[in-house]
Amino acid sequence: METLVPAATCYHTRVRVTTERSMQFIDLTDRIEALAARAGIHAGLVNVQTLHTTTAIVVNEHEPLLLADFSALLTRAAPRDASYRHDDMDLRTVNLAPNERPNGHAHCHALLLGSSASLNFADGRLQLGRWQRVFLVELDGPRVREVSVLVLGEAAR
Amino acid sequence: METLVPAATCYHTRVRVTTERSMQFIDLTDRIEALAARAGIHAGLVNVQTLHTTTAIVVNEHEPLLLADFSALLTRAAPRDASYRHDDMDLRTVNLAPNERPNGHAHCHALLLGSSASLNFADGRLQLGRWQRVFLVELDGPRVREVSVLVLGEAAR
C-alpha cells in the first residue's frame, strides 16, 4: 500500500560563528543553503534565529559600502557612547554576569533589527532574490555566537 | 503495518493579556513554553503574532533598566507629542472608531519593531539563548490585548 500523505520533515541544527569586530555583518547564506539542502525538503520554511540579545538576523544586499551605511544608521539611532540605564552598574540589580560590559547600544540595535528571518524554500531551493543575502549581525563583538536553523517542510521524493 | 511518515502536528491558541501602562514590555516566555509543550511536538516552529497594530512582538533581554532604554529609544524615534497626520481628525476619513485616541506614535513604534517572532523548537524545547525572552510590547495601553500562537511541527513519539 502506498501512502499518499506527503512526509513532513523537520531538521534542526546550530551554526557557530566567531565574530571579529564590535559591529559586523556575517553572510550566512551559503551555510544556510547547504543546511536546507541537507534537510532534504522539496518545499517548506527555513527559520534562521539568533540565540543572543546583542545580535540580529537580517536579509539585505552584501555590498561592503552598504554595510558601512547600515552601521552608520544604527550608530545614529543608538550611539555607543550615549547613556544607557542598562549600563549603570550602580542601578542594576538583575542579570548581572561576571565581566559585564556596557552594551545598551547593542541591545537597542538588536531591538530595531529583529532576531530571526523566515525564508521560503520551494522548487528545491531557497527563495532569495538576486541581491538578497542572509546576515548574522554582530552588535557587541567580538564573540563566539550561535545561530539556530530550523528546516520544516515536505520531504523530497 | 507501521507508517514511517512522521506525524505533522498543528496547534493554535490565543493568549489574552491585560496591559497596565501606555508603554509596557510583557514577558510571555513562560506561557509560550507551556503552550509549545502542550502541543506535543518534538521539533518545529512556534510563531507568536500580535493581533493589534499598536503592539509588537520582540525577543530580547528581560532587564528592567534595559526595557527603560528601549522605551527611550522608541520615544526618541517617534515622540508621543509630535504631530501625526493619523491623529488629525479634521483630515481623517477612514477607519474611524468611536473614542479614537491619538496614537500615531504607537503605530510608528509598532512598525519599527514588527508584529511577530518565529521561534525554533527542537530537542523537546524552545530554542532560546540564555538571555532571550519573548515580549508583547504594549505601545498604546492600557488595553486588553490578544496574541495568536501557532505551533507547527513533528509530533513527539
Next chain:
Amino acid sequence: METLVPAATCYHTRVRVTTERSMQFIDLTDRIEALAARAGIHAGLVNVQTLHTTTAIVVNEHEPLLLADFSALLTRAAPRDASYRHDDMDLRTVNLAPNERPNGHAHCHALLLGSSASLNFADGRLQLGRWQRVFLVELDGPRVREVSVLVLGEAAR
C-alpha cells in the same frame, strides 16, 4: 486502513506587483487570503517574503494618513538626500548593475522594516486583528516587484 496521520500540505507561489511611486505601501491582504484559501489548509503558517533588498513586508493599519506618517518616519531615519557610501560610484567595486541608481536610503529603510512576515492560519482563516493588513512596502520605486508566499500546514479534511 485509515491513516490517522494529518496530511501536511505545502503550497508556494509568487505574487507580482507593479509599484507606482518611489515610496508606497501596497496592501496584499486580499491576495494572501485568497492564496491561503487555495492552498487548502486547515491550520498552519503563511510566510510572506519579499524578493528584493529595497522593499519590505510589514503588518499594520491601512489608513492613508498613517501611511504618510510611516513615510515621514522612514525619511527622518534615513533621508533620501543624505550621503550614502553605497551610492558613491567612485568607491563602489561590487554588485554594480547597469543603470545603478542612488538608493542607499531605500536599503536603510528596508533594514529597519524587515523582509518577511509570518502569519498564523487557524480555523480556516488567516489570523489577523481587526485593523491588521499586510503590506509590501516599495522603497525605491516605481518598479516591478515579486513577493514569495509559502503556505505550510495541515490539509483541510
